Amino acid sequence: MDEIFNNEIAKQVTSAILNKCFSPIISKTTDKFKTLYNEAKINLEIPFQDYLTNSYEKYSKIKTIIYGIEPKRLYDFFEIPFLKKGSDIIKPTTTKVLTDLSKFLIIEGSGGIGKSTLMKHLFLSELELKDYIPIFIELKDFNEEGHLDLEKLLLKKLNQFHNTFQEEYLDYALQSGCFLFLLDGYDELYSENQKEFFKKLNDFCDKYPENHYILSSRPYSESEFIEFQRFTVLKAVPFTKEQAISLITKIEYPDEELKDKFIRDLESGLYDRHESFASNPLLLNIMLSTYNDYAEIPQKLHLFYYQAFDTMFSKHDATKSYRRKLLSDLSSDTFKECFAIFCFLTYQKAKTEFTFPEIDEIFKKFPPRIKNVLNIGNFIHDLENCLCVLYKEGNRYKFSHRSFQEYFVAYFLNIQTDSKMRDYSFRLIESGKFSTSADSVFPMLEDMSTQRFNNNILIPLLDKFEESKSDEEDLFEYYILNFPVKIIVNSDSNNTPLSLGFTHVKDNLKSFIYYFFDSTIDYTSYRTIDNNSLISFCKDNNLIGKPIEPEELIKNKELLDLFKKSWVGQEILSLTHYKQKLIENLKEDEIVLED
Numbered sequence: 001m002d003e004i005f006n007n008e009i010a011k012q013v014t015s016a017i018l019n020k021c022f023s024p025i026i027s028k029t030t031d032k033f034k035t036l037y038n039e040a041k042i043n044l045e046i047p048f049q050d051y052l053t054n055s056y057e058k059y060s061k062i063k064t065i066i067y068g069i070e071p072k073r074l075y076d077f078f079e080i081p082f083l084k085k086g087s088d089i090i091k092p093t094t095t096k097v098l099t100d101l102s103k104f105l106i107i108e109g110s111g112g113i114g115k116s117t118l119m120k121h122l123f124l125s126e127l128e129l130k131d132y133i134p135i136f137i138e139l140k141d142f143n144e145e146g147h148l149d150l151e152k153l154l155l156k157k158l159n160q161f162h163n164t165f166q167e168e169y170l171d172y173a174l175q176s177g178c179f180l181f182l183l184d185g186y187d188e189l190y191s192e193n194q195k196e197f198f199k200k201l202n203d204f205c206d207k208y209p210e211n212h213y214i215l216s217s218r219p220y221s222e223s224e225f226i227e228f229q230r231f232t233v234l235k236a237v238p239f240t241k242e243q244a245i246s247l248i249t250k251i252e253y254p255d256e257e258l259k260d261k262f263i264r265d266l267e268s269g270l271y272d273r274h275e276s277f278a279s280n281p282l283l284l285n286i287m288l289s290t291y292n293d294y295a296e297i298p299q300k301l302h303l304f305y306y307q308a309f310d311t312m313f314s315k316h317d318a319t320k321s322y323r324r325k326l327l328s329d330l331s332s333d334t335f336k337e338c339f340a341i342f343c344f345l346t347y348q349k350a351k352t353e354f355t356f357p358e359i360d361e362i363f364k365k366f367p368p369r370i371k372n373v374l375n376i377g378n379f380i381h382d383l384e385n386c387l388c389v390l391y392k393e394g395n396r397y398k399f400s401h402r403s404f405q406e407y408f409v410a411y412f413l414n415i416q417t418d419s420k421m422r423d424y425s426f427r428l429i430e431s432g433k434f435s436t437s438a439d440s441v442f443p444m445l446e447d448m449s450t451q452r453f454n455n456n457i458l459i460p461l462l463d464k465f466e467e468s469k470s471d472e473e474d475l476f477e478y479y480i481l482n483f484p485v486k487i488i489v490n491s492d493s494n495n496t497p498l499s500l501g502f503t504h505v506k507d508n509l510k511s512f513i514y515y516f517f518d519s520t521i522d523y524t525s526y527r528t529i530d531n532n533s534l535i536s537f538c539k540d541n542n543l544i545g546k547p548i549e550p551e552e553l554i555k556n557k558e559l560l561d562l563f564k565k566s567w568v569g570q571e572i573l574s575l576t577h578y579k580q581k582l583i584e585n586l587k588e589d590e591i592v593l594e595d
């Protein structure tokens with residue numbers, strides 16, 4: 001939406017949508033209810049037009065790693081990402097493309113792929129279409145609200161503009177189906193809040209089914225999204241070479257000659273060699289900003305972030321005349337350590353935005369040797385104005401992207417002693433605020449120092465898991481009972497081989513263990529195991545498609561033996577040997593010194 005959007009246009013948008021949504025309801029009601037609905041419509045127009053005007057200002061401009069100092073109009077550099085539904089590719093040029101698919105959608109994509117930017121595009125698109133009143137909700141706000149209620153949050157937003165707004169009028173509007181709810185960042189909810197939020201959202205959708213709901217999230221396992229049964233999942237597709245070049249072409253970059261060279265190199269092989277980075281909008285921006293300083297792009301994500309930060313820091317080194325001078329006057333190592341501590345302390349609270357008084361409280365927890373050399377105001381100024389990893393919106397500071405916070409948490413853990421690495425990591429894992437499958441901290445830490453990660457985190461976690469096993473207990477059966485496993489033997493109408501699946505309980509430690517174990521498994525060898533005997537047994541005993549509980553499995557020795565030979569059984573068997581394999585790998589890496 002390129003036109004100037006003001007209160008008058010917002011009034012026209014709100015009035016048009018409410019008239020369209022309320023008319024069918026009003027025509028079917030008595031005179032008494034017509035009066036009530038008309039009164040509701042009038043009372044709704046004022047707060048919603050103020051909300052839309054305010055939100056347009058907020059979401060039509062954004063800051064990025066490249067545009068860190070000054071926000072830029074979104075449509076000056078926005079490249080629409082493709083979405084995938086099954087084998088179909090969808091280009092969401094307007095919101096209508098998605099609202100025609102379903103009233104309930106999840107947009108799933110990895111960090112940096114542009115989900116939040118796409119959600120802002122959908123908000124602006126809907127203002128132009130005038131089909132629904134778009135309501136943009138950053139789900140991380142619920143972490144601070146003390147409740148997980150959409151109605152309460154919506155009322156709070158509207159009362160900012162019209163403090164006499166009546167709740168009953170909102171109920172009329174919600175019943176009419178005139179809203180498009182854009183729920184951004186399901187993965188940013190605390191893990192312990194997600195189940196309750198889903199229940200509240202499900203109840204809200206039941207109560208107001210005529211509205212449209214689009215939720216964005218980083219990827220989760222199928223078992224974690226399975227509760228959202230009414231929602232259709234659309235996967236954000238990495239950028240093609242053409243999209244990557246189109247995005248870079250739109251970016252206003254201070255060195256146009258360097259940008260042109262970068263584009264030529266993307267065309268001639270750079271994109272193909274580093275597709276995992278170049279196909280991600282955030283990482284592509286970082287590639288451009290570091291392009292002049294490094295002859296080659298590293299293959300590993302943590303090295304990529306290391307180079308990016310190193311480049312941003314060196315461009316503002318006090319000894320060099322480039323852009324703005326760093327006020328903090330810290331060496332590169334000290335600056336990185338300070339930022340790493342800051343990232344860790346904010347991450348363990350699951351906070352990505354904060355006021356300056358909150359920042360002041362965070363810095364009180366810094367070690368004395370750091371506090372003695374650090375001026376907080378200068379340090380935050382550098383993060384915001386020079387390195388652009390923070391930006392200010394109103395009175396709150398925010399990370400330009402969560403990925404920088406995650407990288408520096410991994411960096412922080414990696415520079416700790418072994419015992420502190422273990423203790424800090426255990427606290428994070430046990431806190432329940434994070435999902436390993438939707439977060440990069442521990443995968444990057446493992447990549448930084450695999451031996452220390454295994455020795456200080458993964459092996460102690462396995463020890464903790466196995467500590468309640470008795471000497472007489474079979475380890476395979478112990479894992480089935482305590483992981484625990486739910487097994488389902490599924491039938492398939494397409495005559496393809498029957499498959500086995502299992503889900504595990506949402507326990508933070510167990511989920512963490514399984515995530516890193518699962519990434520080492522070659523399923524192809526397991527899936528080739530002959531399951532015919534197991535399938536026949538399940539058919540004969542009426543067990544097809546029914547959950548087989550762990551206790552039931554262990555009691556039935558014939559079924560247990562057949563299960564053990566299946567690919568799922570073989571995977572669990574491998575898990576029982578996982579700790580020993582990690583220990584052996586550590587021994588193999590030891591260097592034998594001469595006497």
